[in-house]
Amino acid sequence: MKLTCTQENLNFGLNVVSHIASRSTNLPILNNVLLKAEKTELKLITTNLEMGVKLGVRGKIDKEGAFTVQAKLLSDYVNLLPKENINLELEENNLNIKCLNYQTQIKGLEATEFPLLPEIEKKNKITLKVDDLKPALNRVAFCAALDESRPEISGVLFKINEKQLVITATDSYRLAEKKIEVLESKINNGQFIIPLKTIQELQRILFSQQEKNLNIYFNDNQALFEIDNIELISRLIEGQYPDYQQIIPQNYKTKVKIKTSEFLQAVKTASLFCKPGINDVKITLLPSKNEIVVIASNANLGENITNLSVEIEGEENEIVFNYRFLIDGLNNVNQEYLNVEITNSSTPGVFRPVEEEGYLYIIMPIRQ
């Protein structure tokens, strides 16, 4: 293996792939990045067996070949090099790297020891705008269950038809759903659950991407996300996602239109006075006064009351929420105003940004 590429390209590629190279002591090869020089590019490949990522770096290949070295070490090192051409050459079990006055030998392991990434037939294709998917993931994924005691909700549900992708996550205490348009889809009715870790990796990869399209392919066991020269492949979560539509209230008794920032501020001040562990904030809805009252109290610390002027219709009502779920939700409303729909103290509250179709956040109340 012998090749030349630019520091910028190699650095970008290593930044993308090196993150999932684990620090496995059982299987040290998983710490490594597979470097594969073929034709006109250097392929960088990492995997943690749950998912894998593959990226092509353009370069001048003088001699084809493959080798593996510690991904983090190579990434940290290349990141420090000047923005010049880098020469990579394999000599016995050392990767020699030269860049201006910097020279380095990195020891590594044979490419043949590196696990194969699963291949996926590029058949069930969906094409989306990155600028649609990225904010949708950011506003939904935080609801997924962090522990895996109920594996089916420890991921994010993708539900697809010809026109729409619906992304949903829940931890059974709250739920977020976002609908986005697809550019191209030949799927009548498909769905799959992506593990949260894969979603987080995808968010990392998408972070610096914009004004591009992204393709998704899937079969029964895997999904592949493709953007430019980057491929992220992941196992899917088996099992049946809960039928959450039935818990979204279809009606309400009280509806409030409220300024998002004022509501957030009131919940934050209340949060300082909640009972620890319970995190309970009481919201009293008073249509006769065009007002809601946000209250928290704690025998040791004291009590906090905030009165907020709102547009309100329907009945007088009262409900108690965990302030953390309120703050999470309010932080994800992109709009100046928010509609809150309340039925009673034991039915989930529904939060919808005013003037935005397709986003929904619901919270289970704390029953008192």
Add this chain to the structure above:
Amino acid sequence: MKLTCTQENLNFGLNVVSHIASRSTNLPILNNVLLKAEKTELKLITTNLEMGVKLGVRGKIDKEGAFTVQAKLLSDYVNLLPKENINLELEENNLNIKCLNYQTQIKGLEATEFPLLPEIEKKNKITLKVDDLKPALNRVAFCAALDESRPEISGVLFKINEKQLVITATDSYRLAEKKIEVLESKINNGQFIIPLKTIQELQRILFSQQEKNLNIYFNDNQALFEIDNIELISRLIEGQYPDYQQIIPQNYKTKVKIKTSEFLQAVKTASLFCKPGINDVKITLLPSKNEIVVIASNANLGENITNLSVEIEGEENEIVFNYRFLIDGLNNVNQEYLNVEITNSSTPGVFRPVEEEGYLYIIMPIRQ
């Protein structure tokens, strides 16, 4: 106690004082801030018994009085309030706070339970520019010993005469010294050791201050830092500071003038290849080639070599340093170029920014 002040002033004051209110379970009163309404101001006072801080907030005092409440809670709460007038009123054992549509009761403890801050006679006075002291502390304090097994070096030495303040810190592996001019001093020859925690608190307080003067007063046991309406008082460390002048080499065999950023870059790349725990980077000085070579190697990872073109005079030489101490020092050189003075492999290396008088950083070598 009953008063009105602005959110901005109270928020600023609580930000300054609340940090040192500890989370003591032995002595819960130390979590609290003492609020003392007197004449035209509300005094905020906190202490952790090692140091204390006092600050006056201007306000309209309707009724004098004093009370204590949890410093962090009050600070977090006031920080969230709108930038309007705040009314504070004591009713039995509750502090009532009102600001527009926000109202809160915070429970607290009697002011009489709060420990007294030591008073210090304002006699031995030194006046400095904040803009001189702030960078000097930032460039010296990081060298102080973090553990207190040798208490005398777990602080920062202040050495004062009529013209100059010399600030020094060392952990016995490296040392930094900075001389700054004093605006006013009636002290012939004084010195004291300030605990590192006090220095860190002072740095926090100075962070947002500029273009101001600062007064320091001290006696045998305490020092007081005064800036505007803020007073930070601290115990001093007893004991004799080591006579460090004798370990600063007065001569050298090899002198190098090097670009600071290039040297830092080379040390950072080498640091990836050091032996863990030893952190050894070898520097070879080659006057015949106008070059220094920075080398690190590790049987498991590989080897890194960087050649740097420099101005160099004197003998061929070689020395090994802990890369962490090199990086710390190089990060604190404010100048494009740096002079490095090396005697031999067992004598401390001396680092001086070119074109800056009064700053010095020395590192003990690793003997091989």
